[in-house]
Amino acid sequence: EPEVTQTPSHQVTQMGQEVILRCVPISNHLYFYWYRQILGQKVEFLVSFYNNEISEKSEIFDDQFSVERPDGSNFTLKIRSTKLEDSAMYFCASEGTGGAGTQYFGPGTRLLVL
Amino acid sequence: SQQGEEDPQALSIQEGENATMNCSYKTSINNLQWYRQNSGRGLVHLILIRSNEREKHSGRLRVTLDTSKKSSSLLITASRAADTASYFCAMRPTNFGNEKLTFGTGTRLTIIP
Numbered sequence: 001e002p003e004v005t006q007t008p009s010h011q012v013t014q015m016g017q018e019v020i021l022r023c024v025p026i027s028n029h030l031y032f033y034w035y036r037q038i039l040g041q042k043v044e045f046l047v048s049f050y051n052n053e054i055s056e057k058s059e060i061f062d063d064q065f066s067v068e069r070p071d072g073s074n075f076t077l078k079i080r081s082t083k084l085e086d087s088a089m090y091f092c093a094s095e096g097t098g099g100a101g102t103q104y105f106g107p108g109t110r111l112l113v114l
Numbered sequence: 115s116q117q118g119e120e121d122p123q124a125l126s127i128q129e130g131e132n133a134t135m136n137c138s139y140k141t142s143i144n145n146l147q148w149y150r151q152n153s154g155r156g157l158v159h160l161i162l163i164r165s166n167e168r169e170k171h172s173g174r175l176r177v178t179l180d181t182s183k184k185s186s187s188l189l190i191t192a193s194r195a196a197d198t199a200s201y202f203c204a205m206r207p208t209n210f211g212n213e214k215l216t217f218g219t220g221t222r223l224t225i226i227p
Contacts, residue, residue: 031213042118043157043202045214056214091157095213102147103204103215107156 002026004106006092012112016081021109023075023092031095032075033103034067036060036088043091049075082113118205118218126224133190135221137203138183144206146179146186147215151200160188160201165208193225 005024013019025032034046047057049067066078075094079086089110093103120137127133137146148160163170163179163186170177176189190197200222204215 033214035215035217042219043204043215043217045216048213050213058214089154102159102162104159105149105157110154 004092004094004104006090006106006109008109009107010110010112012114013082015084015113019079019082019111021077021079021090021092021111023077023094023106024073025075025092025094026096026104027073029094029096029104031055031103032067032069033093033095034077035091035093035105037091037108038088046077046090079111082111084113087111087113118203118216120201120203120218120221122221123219124222124224126226127193129193129195129225129227131193133193133197133223133225135188135201135223137186137188137218139186139203139205139216139218140184141205142208143181144208146177147204147206148175148177148186148188149202149204149217151202151220153199157202190223193223195225195227197223198225199223 007022032049035043037043045058047061048055064080068076089108091108092106095101095103118139145162145164147162149157151157161172161177163177174191179186200220202220203218
């Protein structure tokens with residue numbers, strides 16, 4: 001069964017460093033998402049991406065964040081200058097049909113900012 | 115209450131018993147989805163119920179949706195130790211162009227062998 005994959009599974013970085021989190025969505029899907037979950041808290045929406053552009057973003061997704069689909073398979077989330085409060089589990093999700101379908105989540109990247 | 119609150123926050127039952135978790139929400143939805151998360155792991159999709167559906171089954175799972183009360187419930191029958199996990203409801207709004215899921219606070223389910 002197709003699945004969303006994410007790399008790395010864990011990343012430790014120093015405050016102020018840039019990190020890139022990578023995702024490979026399910027191959028025929030058209031909608032892509034990033035969510036995050038701070039330890040012990042709710043899963044929060046960050047950004048959605050369709051047709052090579054951001055379709056929606058939350059207030060969390062400030063200028064320090066960016067997303068890109070550099071080729072036909074990868075979907076990346078970049079944090080330019082990490083802060084301690086960026087420590088969280090980051091989930092990528094993809095969906096085949098927008099607005100009404102199932103979002104399939106990857107296993108997540110646990111980011112720890114020191 | 116906030117969009118997507120679940121109760122109970124935690125539930126412990128004996129293996130073989132049924133587990134019921136509830137989710138309430140505030141705004142209109144297109145659909146509501148339930149996910150499972152094992153400790154520190156990814157989100158596994160369980161079931162999607164659309165706003166025009168009232169009940170849906172998948173194996174040992176039964177989901178109901180009452181749009182007049184803005185609530186949903188997830189029933190797991192004949193629970194197993196492997197069902198131990200956190201369960202989240204996630205709401206999909208009705209307005210076009212707004213595809214994000216809004217997650218509930220989750221119910222931590224423990225099945226006692």
